[in-house]
Amino acid sequence: MLDRLDETIVAISSAPGFGALGIVRLSGHAAIVIADRMATTDTGERLAGRPGSTRVSGNVRIDEQASLPAAFYLFRGPHSYTRQDVVEIHTVGSPVALDLVRRKAIELGALAAGPGEFTARAFLSGAMGLASAEAVAGMIRAQTDTQLRASRRMMDGTLAKHITEMRDELAELLALVEADIDFAEEPIEFITPKVLRDRLGEITGRLQRLLRTATSVERFDVVPHILLFGPPNAGKSSLMNRLSGTNRAICAAAAGTTRDVLSAPIRVGRGEAILLDTAGVDRSEDEIIAATRAMTVSTAERVDLVCMVLDLAKPDDEHVFETVRSLDTGRLIIAANKCDLVSADQARQIGERLRSRGLGPVCLVSARDGTGLDALRNALGEALGSTMTTTLGESVLISDRQGAAVNEASEAIRRAACLTEAARETIDCADLMAFELREALDALGTVTGEVTTEDLLGQVFANFCIGK
Ligand SMILES: Nc1nc2c(ncn2[C@@H]2O[C@H](COP(=O)(O)OP(=O)(O)OP(=O)(O)O)[C@@H](O)[C@H]2O)c(=O)[nH]1
Ligand SMILES: [Mg+2]
Numbered sequence: 001m002l003d004r005l006d007e008t009i010v011a012i013s014s015a016p017g018f019g020a021l022g023i024v025r026l027s028g029h030a031a032i033v034i035a036d037r038m039a040t041t042d043t044g045e046r047l048a049g050r051p052g053s054t055r056v057s058g059n060v061r062i063d064e065q066a067s068l069p070a071a072f073y074l075f076r077g078p079h080s081y082t083r084q085d086v087v088e089i090h091t092v093g094s095p096v097a098l099d100l101v102r103r104k105a106i107e108l109g110a111l112a113a114g115p116g117e118f119t120a121r122a123f124l125s126g127a128m129g130l131a132s133a134e135a136v137a138g139m140i141r142a143q144t145d146t147q148l149r150a151s152r153r154m155m156d157g158t159l160a161k162h163i164t165e166m167r168d169e170l171a172e173l174l175a176l177v178e179a180d181i182d183f184a185e186e187p188i189e190f191i192t193p194k195v196l197r198d199r200l201g202e203i204t205g206r207l208q209r210l211l212r213t214a215t216s217v218e219r220f221d222v223v224p225h226i227l228l229f230g231p232p233n234a235g236k237s238s239l240m241n242r243l244s245g246t247n248r249a250i251c252a253a254a255a256g257t258t259r260d261v262l263s264a265p266i267r268v269g270r271g272e273a274i275l276l277d278t279a280g281v282d283r284s285e286d287e288i289i290a291a292t293r294a295m296t297v298s299t300a301e302r303v304d305l306v307c308m309v310l311d312l313a314k315p316d317d318e319h320v321f322e323t324v325r326s327l328d329t330g331r332l333i334i335a336a337n338k339c340d341l342v343s344a345d346q347a348r349q350i351g352e353r354l355r356s357r358g359l360g361p362v363c364l365v366s367a368r369d370g371t372g373l374d375a376l377r378n379a380l381g382e383a384l385g386s387t388m389t390t391t392l393g394e395s396v397l398i399s400d401r402q403g404a405a406v407n408e409a410s411e412a413i414r415r416a417a418c419l420t421e422a423a424r425e426t427i428d429c430a431d432l433m434a435f436e437l438r439e440a441l442d443a444l445g446t447v448t449g450e451v452t453t454e455d456l457l458g459q460v461f462a463n464f465c466i467g468k
Contacts (some may be wrong), residue, residue: 269381
C-alpha cells in the first residue's frame with residue numbers, strides 16, 4: 001500500500017447496498033485521464049481539459065454498449081482529500097452498476113484500493129495527522145451523535161495537541177539530560193534530579209489523566225442494544241419516538257403497525273444505547289404476524305436488555321408474560337405505558353401488581369405526555385450498568401493502539417523517574433535516562449504519526465473499509 005503511491009487507485013466509496021446514488025472514487029496521477037476515457041459529457045467537453053473543483057455531468061461507459069447517467073467531480077491535487085488528482089464518479093447506487101464502473105477503471109489501468117488507502121494517502125501527503133486519520137475510522141464506525149462529535153473533535157486534532165505538548169516537554173528534558181552528559185566534567189548543573197523527577201511526574205500524571213478520561217474508538221462497536229417488546233398497540237413505537245426525539249417509527253391506533261425492526265440511538269442514564277422497536281407479540285396465527293413475532297423473539301435473545309412495554313389500560317395480557325418468561329434474555333425492565341389513561345391510584349396499584357410478578361423493575365410512563373420518561377431512562381441506564389458506553393462529553397477519543405502507545409510512554413517515563421534517584425552518581429545512569437526519554441518520545445510520536453513504521457501504518461489502515 002505504501003510502496004505504490006505513484007499508482008492510481010479506485011474503489012466504491014459509498015456505503016454498501018442499494019441507494020439513490022453511489023460513488024466510485026479514483027486517486028492518483030492518472031485519475032482524470034482514466035475517468036476521461038470512461039466519460040461522455042453532456043457538453044462534449046473532455047474532463048482532462050477541466051480545472052479542479054468542478055462538476056461535469058454526462059454518462060459513464062461501463063462497456064462498449066452500455067453507459068449510466070453520472071456526474072464527475074474533479075479535484076486537482078493538492079486541493080483534494082489525498083492531495084493527488086481525485087475524481088469521484090457519482091452514478092446510480094446499485095452495487096452491480098458501481099462494481100462495473102470500478103472494473104472499467106481497473107481495465108483502464110487503475111489498481112483496486114486497499115482498506116483505508118485513500119486516507120493513508122491523505123496522511124502520507126501531510127494532509128492530515130495520524131490521529132485525524134484514525135478519527136476518520138471513528139466517524140465511519142460511529143453509531144450515535146455523540147460518537148460522531150467525539151470523532152470530529154479528534155479530527156480537529158485535540159489528541160494531537162495534548163500529545164505534542166507532552167512531547168515538547170519531554171524533548172526539552174532530554175536535551176537537558178544530554179547536556180549534563182556532554183558536560184559531565186564541567187561544574188554546571190543543567191537540571192537537578194529533583195526538578196527532573198517532578199517534571200517527569202507531572203507528565204506521567206497528564207498521560208494517566210488522558211487515558212482515564214479518553215474514550216476508546218473500539219468501544220463504538222459495543223453500544224448496548226435495548227429491545228422494546230410487548231403486545232401490539234401498547235405504545236412501543238410512540239415510546240421509541242419519544243425517547244429518541246425523532247419520528248423514526250410510525251405509530252397508529254391499528255394493532256400490528258410495526259413489522260420490521262427499527263433502531264435509533266437514545267440517551268440512557270449517563271450513557272447511550274441503541275433502542276430497537278419491533279412488531280407486537282400476540283397469538284395471531286396470521287402468517288406475516290407469526291413471522292414478525294419470530295423475528296421479535298430472536299432479536300430479544302440477542303440484545304443487552306429487554307424493555308417490556310404494556311398498556312396500563314390492559315395490563316394483564318398473560319400471553320405476553322408467558323412469552324417473556326420463555327425468552328432466553330438476561331435483563332428485563334417493564335414500562336407500563338399510557339398512565340395518562342388511568343387514575344394515579346390505579347396506575348400505582350397496577351404497578352405494584354406488575355412488580356410482584358418479579359420480572360424486573362417497573363416504570364409508570366406515558367409516551368403521550370412524557371410522564372416518567374426520565375425515570376425510565378435512568379432505570380434503563382442502571383440495568384445496563386457497565387455494558388453502557390458513557391456519554392463522551394468533552395473527553396478525547398483514542399484507539400486501542402494509541403492507548404497502548406501512551407501506556408508505553410508512561411512506563412518509560414516512570415523508569416526514567418526512578419533513575420533520577422541515582423542520576424548524580426554515575427554518568428551511565430544519565431545515559432540510561434536519556435535512552436528511556438527517547439523511548440517515551442518515540443512511543444508518543446507513534447500516537448500522532450510523527451514516528452511511523454510500515455507495520456504501524458498497516459495496523460492503522462487495516463481497520464478501515466475499502467473506499468475510505
Ligand atoms: N393515551 C395514550 N395513548 C398512547 C400512548 N402511547 C401510545 N399511544 C397510542 O396508542 C396507539 C398505538 O401506539 P403505537 O406506538 O403505534 O403502538 P405499538 O406498540 O408500536 O403498536 P404495534 O406497532 O402495532 O405493535 C397509538 O394510537 C398511540 O397514539 C400513551 O402514553 N397514552
Ligand atoms: Mg409499533
